[in-house]
Amino acid sequence: MSAEATETVGAGIRRLRTARGLTQRDLAQPEYSRTLLAAVEAGIRTPTDDLLRHVARRLDVALDDLRWVRPPGIVDExxxxLAGARQALARGEVDEAEAVFARTRAAAVRYGLPDLACWAGYQTGEARLQRGDMVAAIAAFDELRPSLPDVGAAPRAAVVARRAYCQFATGDAAGAVSALEEALTGARQAGSADAQVRLSSALMYAYLALDWRDRARQVEALARPLLAEVTVQEWVAQFLVVAGQLRRGAAELPEAELMFTDAGKLYEELGLTREVALTRWAHGYVLRRVGQLDGAAAAFDAACTVLDRVGATQDGAGAALELAEVRRRQGDLDEAARLARAAADVCARSHHLECMAEADRLLGLVAAAAGRPADAEVLLDRAVQRYGQLGVMVEVVATCRALGELQLSAGRTADAGRTFRRGLEAARAAR
Incomplete structure (x- = not known):
């Protein structure tokens, strides 16, 4: 590939012509002269589109393959x-995978393959997210924005969805939701099943974080019939994982667990180790919310082990925060605090505002239970501010309740009243 990477169009025509045993006259006539073709092959003349079409037809090659001097089989190669590097990334070989993504993108640009170039750039952003470098990931996704109108619906949806995730995580929930809703409307009009399912999963995730479960269920209902048409099987698994997390009641647990089982099998078949761990995290998420704390702890612990091994630092921090909440509810305050502090450090480095807020709240609740009300108040108040900045009003309400009760138990009625009113205002805003 390296020798052909600098090949000119004329040199490519000469290579293909000689490989077929044709003379310049054989290839050029009757429409064109041998002299013109010789000048093109020598790089003296630039071929017109009509000449390229003629040559491509005579050589039995695709016009774009000829125009971009693509070596045989380069698209599949x-x-x-990309597929191999995607698996390597999921195994934790982040540096190696990112190097392949960069080389592949450069080659795809050289050979006029915008979709492949976009996929490679997108995976670069994914690698940076896996490291927990949110700023670098955002830069990678933003670099792709000018090319999005020229690529297919699927890679465009992938970039929009992941950029919206970054936007949400760093504090602009409203902007992220708006971007996803607009993109999903466009994908529905275009009729791309892949794009619709990918964007639906991202929007369902955002709605779930905002506790807008009815909206999430509506999106799920519209997207679910499309799963059989989706060509990117990773996205089918991703959809099942998010949809499973919408099942919060004990009666829905068997349905959720079936979704997680199916998603896990798909991820295993695709060789995506990190995503199998994320499925376990999702399972624990549901188990905790139906009160099965031991099962949730086991799922979170398994997820944390794998996520740590593959270098998925931010994902690991998110799972650790869930495990910390389980340990707090089980009465192991020291372990809860240890997990939350470690996660808080990771979240601060990655600028993940939602997890920073969750760490503050957890540590505040632990401090309150440990008899340190002053520390608890500082942490809970900061959690309220961060949740408010993010726009996750349901969490503002819950945290204000905890903070107000702490103030009330200390006899600070006026402060508690102000905090409870703050929570009421957030509850109205959440409607």
Whole structure:
């Protein structure tokens, strides 16, 4: 590939012509002269589109393959490189995978393959997210924005969805939701099942974080019939994982667990180790909310182990916060605090505002239970501010309740009243 990477169009025509045993006259006539073709092959003349079409037809090659001097099989080769690097990333080989993504993107640009170039750039952003470098990931996704109008619906949806996730995580929930809703409307009009399912999963995730479960269920209902048409099987698994987390009641647990089982099998078949761990995290998420704390702890612990091994630092921090909440409810305050502090450090480095707020609240509740009300108040108040900045009003309400009760138990009625009113205002805003 390296020798052909600098090949000109004329040199490519000469290579293909000689490989077929044709003379310049054989290839050029009757429409064009041998002299013109010789000048093109020598790089003296630039071929017109009509000449390229004629040559491509005579050589039995695709016009764009000729125009971009693509070596035989290059599209499949680059797609295979991307798929292999995607698996390597999921195994934790982040540096190696990112190097392949960069090489593949450069080659795809060289050979005029915008979709493959976009996929490679998107995976670069994914690698940076896996490291927990939110700023670098955002830069990678933003770099792709000018090319999005020229790529297919699926890679465009992937970039929009992941950029919206970053937007949400760093404090602009409203902007993220708006971007996803607009993109999903466009995907529905275009009729792309892949794009609709990918964007639906992202929007369901955002709605779930905002506790807008009715809206999430509506999105799920519209997207679910499309799953059989989706070509990116990773996105089918991702959809099942998010949809499973919408099942919060004990009666829905068997349905959720079936979704997680199916998603896990798909991820295993695809060789995506990190995503299998994220499925376990999702399972624990549901188990905790139906009161099965031991099962939730086991799922979170398994997820944390794998996520730590593959270098998924921010994902690991999120799972650790869930495990910390389980330990707090089980009465193991020291372990809860240890997990939450470690996660808080990771979240601060990655600028993940939602997890920073959750860590503050957890540590505040632990401090309150440990008899340190002053520390608890500082942490809970900061959690309220961060949740408010994020726009997750349901969490503002819950945290204001905890903070107000702490103030009330200390006899600070006026302060408690102000905090409870703050929570009421957030509850009205959440409607």
């Amino acid at each position: 680059l797609a295979g490189d």
